[in-house]
Amino acid sequence: MRLYLIGFMGSGKSHVGKALAKKMQLQFVDLDDLIVSTANAPISSIFSEKGEEYFRQLEQRCLKETLHLQNTIVATGGGTPCFYDNMNWINQHGFSLFLDVAPSILIQRLEKEMEKRPLLAKLSKEEMSRFIHQKLEDRRSFYERAHIVYNQNTGTQTVVKDLNYYFLNIIGH
Ligand code: S3P
Numbered sequence: 001m002r003l004y005l006i007g008f009m010g011s012g013k014s015h016v017g018k019a020l021a022k023k024m025q026l027q028f029v030d031l032d033d034l035i036v037s038t039a040n041a042p043i044s045s046i047f048s049e050k051g052e053e054y055f056r057q058l059e060q061r062c063l064k065e066t067l068h069l070q071n072t073i074v075a076t077g078g079g080t081p082c083f084y085d086n087m088n089w090i091n092q093h094g095f096s097l098f099l100d101v102a103p104s105i106l107i108q109r110l111e112k113e114m115e116k117r118p119l120l121a122k123l124s125k126e127e128m129s130r131f132i133h134q135k136l137e138d139r140r141s142f143y144e145r146a147h148i149v150y151n152q153n154t155g156t157q158t159v160v161k162d163l164n165y166y167f168l169n170i171i172g173h
Pocket of ligand 1: 007008009013022032043076077078079080084118119
C-alpha cells in the first residue's frame with residue numbers, strides 16, 4: 001500500500017504525512033528529499049543551475065522509484081501531480097489524497113520560508129500572494145483528480161485522526 005499526499009507548497013504534506021505514518025505505523029518518504037539525495041544538491045540549486053525542466057524530469061524519475069516502496073506514505077512536491085502523466089501514474093500506483101488548504105493560510109505559512117522555495121524566492125509579498133492564488137487555480141484541476149479531497153481547515157491532530165479513519169475504514173488498509 002502506497003499513499004501519496006498531494007497539494008500546494010505549505011499545505012502540510014510532510015508535516016501531516018509524518019504524523020499519519022506514525023499513527024498508522026507506515027514508513028514516510030518525502031519526494032523532495034529523494035530528489036535532493038539523488039542530485040546531491042538542494043532543490044534551489046537544482047532550479048538555479050539546471051533549470052525547472054531538468055528538475056521536473058528528475059522529480060518524475062524519483063516519483064517512479066517510489067513504486068518499490070511498500071506500506072509507505074509519500075509526500076509529493078507541490079508541482080509533482082501537474083507535470084507529464086504524473087497524476088495518472090500516482091492514481092494507478094497508489095491512493096492519493098489532496099490536502100486542500102485555503103490560499104490565505106498558505107500565504108501565512110509560506111511568507112516565513114520564501115527563500116527556501118525557488119518558485120517564490122524572488123517575489124515581493126504582494127507578488128507572492130498573487131502567484132499563490134493564480135498557481136493554485138491552475139493546479140487545482142490536477143489536485144482534484146486525487147482519490148480523496150480533504151478540506152483542511154483544522155489543526156494537524158484532527159487531520160491525522162480524519163485521515164486515519166479514511167484509510168482504515170474506507171480503503172481498508
Ligand atoms: C514545488 C514545490 C516544492 C518543490 C519545488 C517545486 C512546486 O515542494 O518540489 O520547490 O512546484 O510547487 P513542496 O510542495 O514540498 O514545498
